[in-house]
Amino acid sequence: MRIFGLLTVLLCGGLLIYHTADFPAWGDPASPASTHLSPYYIEHSIDDTMVPNLVTAVLADYRSYDTMFETVVVFAAGIACFFLLRAAKSKTPESMLYRHIPTGITLRIEKGSKTPPDSADFERIDSVWVPYDLIIKITCRLLVPFIQLFALYVVAHGHHSPGGGFQGGVIFGAALILFALTHNLSNSLKRINEKTSALFAASGVLVYAGTGILCLLLGANFLDYSALAPLLGGDPKMAHSHGILIVEIGVAIAVMAVMVWIYYNLASRGRHDEGL
Amino acid sequence: MLLSIIGNSIVIILVLVGLLFFAGGAVGILRFPDFYSRLHPAGKLDTMGVSMTMIAMAVYSLLHGFTLTALLTSLKIMLIVVFIFITSPTATHAIVDAGVRAGLAPWAKEDSGEEAP
Incomplete structure (x- = not known):
């Protein structure tokens, strides 16, 4: 059986390598992409979409289908991590550790025993708990808002400079993961829990696909933003620009939520009880 | 003309000082005996080197015409300096x-010549 698998892989790989010879040479000016496609984008993108950044115009307008399914791929990665790693049933651990905050004493409570009351004096801690480091905590508290602000800037400024939904979403997710790293998993689960992150991941894809369907309902092609002009105000060309922004926001939400979701599953081995 | 010469010399001096810090940091990382003492040049001198070269760039962007764009660029560079700092x-x-929590003992003079335990 394994020999068949090997043969299939070799055959497919060989075919792929063999057919790379048919590709146009690197940077060939006579290749189809360079003769009509690229010049069209370079000459018309600013007139068609009012977006100065060519890459954004191609990514989210001309090649919008591609980007939509890229977002779906990101979402699928989050779903895959969820199904592979998430432990279905949360087992009650053998013993739980509680910390009495005023005195700093740690209590070990065996399974089935009475747990301390929910009060500000007791907190449940991880089995690999380390004392909070004041310097790291304060620095991250200082930095996280700036990182999030920068992420929003990257999302919104994708029309004019390098950036856009994927990059901004990753930066935003990284800020949330930084918070989770410097505090702990239960703390960050309080801020944004698993359901929220899953919901955000799905709704980001929904915003993207919903924009396309809205265009369809308004009588244009799927993801043809000029149909949104009556809703957004302005002329159809400006609607392209606004439509790109809406779509980018959808991408950013999806990427951010998927990053956080994957982190939760990886950091706690799918149990979501304790972790970094 | 004189202003441009002064500005350029400031930029050159800052870049050179920054590179000196970087060089010191590189030598320190290679030459110091153990993990903790190697982090000392890695943390301090790299920060200083980055700050110096970045400030040089902030000054440089103002040299060719004192416009709003140039001012914004150098402000952004100064923000990078602050965050790195x-x-x-x-x-x-x-x-x-x-390292301390994982139990790595710092290097002491007695066991020089051997690996840190």
């Missing part, structure tokens, strides 16, 4: 902290 020593601190 905060985060780089914190990162070093976190690494040292992790």
